[in-house]
Amino acid sequence: MPLIDLANPTRFLGFVGRLVPWLTAVTIVLFAVGLYGAFFLAPDDYQQGATVKIMFIHVPCAWLSMFVYATMAASSLGTLVWRHPLADVSMKAAAPIGAVFTFVCLATGSLWGKPMWGTWWVWDARLTSVLVLFIMYLGLIALWQTIEDPIRGAKAVAVLTLVGAINLPIIKFSVDWWNTLHQPAAVFRLGGPTIDISMLWPLLVTALAATCLFVTLQLLAMKNEIKRRRLRTLRLIEASRPHAVAGTPVVGAAS
Amino acid sequence: MKPLAALFLREWRLSTRVGGGALMGALFFLIVVTVIPFGVGPDLKLLARIGPAILWIGALLATLLSLDRLFQADRDDGALDLLMMGETPLELVVVVKCLAHWAATGLPLVIAAPFLAVFMNLDPPAIGATVATLLVGTPALTFLGAIGAALTVSLRRGGLLSAILILPLTTPVLIFGVSATTAAVTEPTPFLAPFLILVALVLFSLVVGAIAAAQALRLSAN
Numbered sequence: 001m002p003l004i005d006l007a008n009p010t011r012f013l014g015f016v017g018r019l020v021p022w023l024t025a026v027t028i029v030l031f032a033v034g035l036y037g038a039f040f041l042a043p044d045d046y047q048q049g050a051t052v053k054i055m056f057i058h059v060p061c062a063w064l065s066m067f068v069y070a071t072m073a074a075s076s077l078g079t080l081v082w083r084h085p086l087a088d089v090s091m092k093a094a095a096p097i098g099a100v101f102t103f104v105c106l107a108t109g110s111l112w113g114k115p116m117w118g119t120w121w122v123w124d125a126r127l128t129s130v131l132v133l134f135i136m137y138l139g140l141i142a143l144w145q146t147i148e149d150p151i152r153g154a155k156a157v158a159v160l161t162l163v164g165a166i167n168l169p170i171i172k173f174s175v176d177w178w179n180t181l182h183q184p185a186a187v188f189r190l191g192g193p194t195i196d197i198s199m200l201w202p203l204l205v206t207a208l209a210a211t212c213l214f215v216t217l218q219l220l221a222m223k224n225e226i227k228r229r230r231l232r233t234l235r236l237i238e239a240s241r242p243h244a245v246a247g248t249p250v251v252g253a254a255s
Numbered sequence: 256m257k258p259l260a261a262l263f264l265r266e267w268r269l270s271t272r273v274g275g276g277a278l279m280g281a282l283f284f285l286i287v288v289t290v291i292p293f294g295v296g297p298d299l300k301l302l303a304r305i306g307p308a309i310l311w312i313g314a315l316l317a318t319l320l321s322l323d324r325l326f327q328a329d330r331d332d333g334a335l336d337l338l339m340m341g342e343t344p345l346e347l348v349v350v351v352k353c354l355a356h357w358a359a360t361g362l363p364l365v366i367a368a369p370f371l372a373v374f375m376n377l378d379p380p381a382i383g384a385t386v387a388t389l390l391v392g393t394p395a396l397t398f399l400g401a402i403g404a405a406l407t408v409s410l411r412r413g414g415l416l417s418a419i420l421i422l423p424l425t426t427p428v429l430i431f432g433v434s435a436t437t438a439a440v441t442e443p444t445p446f447l448a449p450f451l452i453l454v455a456l457v458l459f460s461l462v463v464g465a466i467a468a469a470q471a472l473r474l475s476a477n
């Protein structure tokens with residue numbers, strides 16, 4: 001099925017209905033394999049001991065927090081440039097998911113930082129830029145909540161999302177540009193990863209699992225948003241019908 | 256060039272005359288800076304150390320407060336629609352409006368800063384550095400703030416939301432403004448490097464702010 005066909009919300013809903021059970025199964029299997037590998041097969045770090053296990057949650061969430069924002073930025077382009085009917089639905093669905101990933105990344109990082117650095121929080125460039133990302137997510141959600149008309153709201157949110165995308169390269173390169181307490185990139189770098197293969201493979205599997213989790217949640221959230229909009233339209237139609245005067249019970253209008 | 260000059264003069268006059276409220280921001284700035292010693296205590300050494308940061312944060316808050324005047328009144332009386340229909344590109348109109356807005360609300364902050372710096376027990380070199388960074392950096396706050404003002408122009412109570420949306424974007428300006436000031440006071444660290452980054456941020460926010468705000472205004476119009 002070509003991608004353009006999915007622009008039709010009904011076809012999209014059918015597609016989601018068929019895809020989601022498979023995606024859920026893949027997510028569960030990947031998480032099971034990845035977490036088993038992380039907690040039972042991967043060795044403890046020679047310096048950090050068992051606290052290194054936090055990495056298998058922290059790093060996938062950190063990657064996903066940026067990936068979700070990139071998805072939102074791409075969807076914003078879809079809204080502003082191509083007026084794709086599902087792009088703003090995708091944009092709206094991704095914001096809370098991305099906020100949660102970012103929050104989990106910050107929280108696990110804080111839990112990891114206490115035993116390793118001796119503090120819950122430092123104001124170094126990486127941590128600060130991720131905190132700014134979290135606040136941007138919350139701001140975008142607030143903007144969605146404020147504008148009643150979803151079409152108009154989508155355009156406003158799209159402009160702000162694209163402006164905020166400047167933060168993504170700052171997060172990525174913050175550990176290289178500034179001398180941070182946060183360690184530099186260990187996996188995706190020139191010259192290959194500096195992390196041992198016994199820890200690398202569970203990390204990559206959990207990262208893939210987190211990505212699948214995001215795609216599943218995203219599709220479900222988009223489905224909900226489409227249905228919410230249909231409900232809104234039905235209510236507006238019902239409210240503007242001439243015979244629906246006060247006093248006569250309107251079937252289904254209150255649902 | 257002529258329509259832009261006319262627009263600048265119009266904005267300037269509107270904001271400095273009765274009902275324009277240009278000096279409200281400066282008054283708010285004064286109050287914020289006065290209140291902080293009550294919070295942290297009247298320790299002059301401590302105040303001298305955090306003084307530049309207080310002045311910068313005060314200027315940031317004062318700028319945010321005055322942002323709702325940037326497009327709101329023009330939208331209410333229909334002038335914004337005329338500006339959008341005109342031949343002058345909307346991006347340029349936004350830049351000129353921002354510059355006039357800064358001249359009316361941001362420049363008083365910069366002028367007030369050396370006097371408030373005396374309250375903060377700053378040395379003359381620190382005062383000079385704070386005023387220089389504020390003079391260069393506050394336009395960036397206005398340009399970035401234009402994005403928030405344009406996004407929330409159609410909302411009834413957009414002021415707080417606009418501040419929430421804009422504050423994360425202004426953190427780099429604040430960071431490099433304050434770090435340039437502290438670098439000027441502490442001897443070995445160079446002043447020029449963070450100052451030049453601040454200048455770059457201003458130019459960057461001019462472009463991004465003008466394009467994004469103009470786009471947001473167009474989208475809110477139809």
